[in-house]
Amino acid sequence: MNRLPKHLTRLGGELWLTDDEPGLLTSVRITDVLFEAQSPFQHVMIADTVPFGRALILDGIIQTTVAEGFIYNEMIAHVPLSVHPRAERVLIIGGGDLGAAREVLKYPFVRSVDLVEIDQTVVEASRRYLPEIAGEALDPRLRLHFEDGARFAARADGPYDVIIVDAADPIGPATVLFESPFYEALARLLAEDGLLVAQTDSPFHHPETARRTLRALEALFPIVRPYLAVVPSYPSGLWLFTLASRRYEAVRPLDPGIRTRYATTDVMRAAFALPPYVVERIRPE
Ligand code: SAM
Numbered sequence: 316m317n318r319l320p321k322h323l324t325r326l327g328g329e330l331w332l333t334d335d336e337p338g339l340l341t342s343v344r345i346t347d348v349l350f351e352a353q354s355p356f357q358h359v360m361i362a363d364t365v366p367f368g369r370a371l372i373l374d375g376i377i378q379t380t381v382a383e384g385f386i387y388n389e390m391i392a393h394v395p396l397s398v399h400p401r402a403e404r405v406l407i408i409g410g411g412d413l414g415a416a417r418e419v420l421k422y423p424f425v426r427s428v429d430l431v432e433i434d435q436t437v438v439e440a441s442r443r444y445l446p447e448i449a450g451e452a453l454d455p456r457l458r459l460h461f462e463d464g465a466r467f468a469a470r471a472d473g474p475y476d477v478i479i480v481d482a483a484d485p486i487g488p489a490t491v492l493f494e495s496p497f498y499e500a501l502a503r504l505l506a507e508d509g510l511l512v513a514q515t516d517s518p519f520h521h522p523e524t525a526r527r528t529l530r531a532l533e534a535l536f537p538i539v540r541p542y543l544a545v546v547p548s549y550p551s552g553l554w555l556f557t558l559a560s561r562r563y564e565a566v567r568p569l570d571p572g573i574r575t576r577y578a579t580t581d582v583m584r585a586a587f588a589l590p591p592y593v594v595e596r597i598r599p600e
Pocket residue numbers: 373377378379387408409410411412431432433434437462463464465481482483484487488489490491492514
């Protein structure tokens with residue numbers, strides 16, 4: 316490799332990808348770069364890593380990996396699908412790796428999934444290089460829209476039973492997906508008993524994302540409940556999601572026919588129990 320791929324550093328003959336949180340650098344060793352492109356929206360890379368296997372990396376930040384991407388994808392998909400008694404119409408904003416869609420499509424009663432991803436390159440690269448995450452076959456219930464999620468939400472009709480906001484972190488094209496007008500548009504798209512789940516960043520490194528999201532969602536929904544998962548490839552591992560609902564909040568038992576590796580009924584129920592230090596960080600008042 317003569318030209319060094321963007322976001323990688325060579326250290327003693329080895330390639331390293333470094334994530335830069337305030338005051339903390341975390342580096343992951345890269346053994347091979349399989350795909351690299353600058354799309355109109357971001358730098359897209361698929362690379363093999365030592366600790367996490369093959370990974371999707373956007374603007375130098377790991378999004379999902381073969382070794383542990385199922386944790387995030389199961390927790391962002393099965394929690395809302397277990398809280399809602401029968402979600403037939405599902406909207407996913409972001410989620411171009413298709414991992415969340417794949418989990419949602421495990422439910423036979425789901426009739427349609429609209430997935431709105433701004434960057435077609437992410438979907439194409441994931442389908443080609445990450446079939447373990449994206450799935451191999453095309454499910455006819457899945458409809459892909461290559462468009463900005465906020466613009467889609469402002470013009471779409473709904474109603475949706477469940478909306479999943481599987482956005483990258485609030486930098487670059489995903490910034491609009493963490494702002495109040497976007498959540499207001501999503502609330503309009505939800506059915507009377509609908510609910511949504513959004514990824515809410517690291518409560519350790521970016522508690523301000525959770526604070527902003529909780530404030531915006533609490534102004535729109537009577538039930539707003541943050542929940543946690545441990546995702547080893549994300550900085551600090553501790554990751555927050557938020558459920559916002561009009562009617563339902565209890566996690567119903569997961570259908571035993573649905574195979575998962577992280578999201579059991581017990582794990583999903585326990586995920587809503589927040590340690591006091593997390594509550595202090597995300598609700599400082
Ligand atoms: N699991 C990931 C994480 O939190 O690190 C996020 C998964 S997914 C790869 C995030 C997707 O959101 C990316 O593919 C990105 O292109 C897409 N995205 C970013 N901004 C968007 C927007 N405004 N509308 C729709 N999709 C967007």
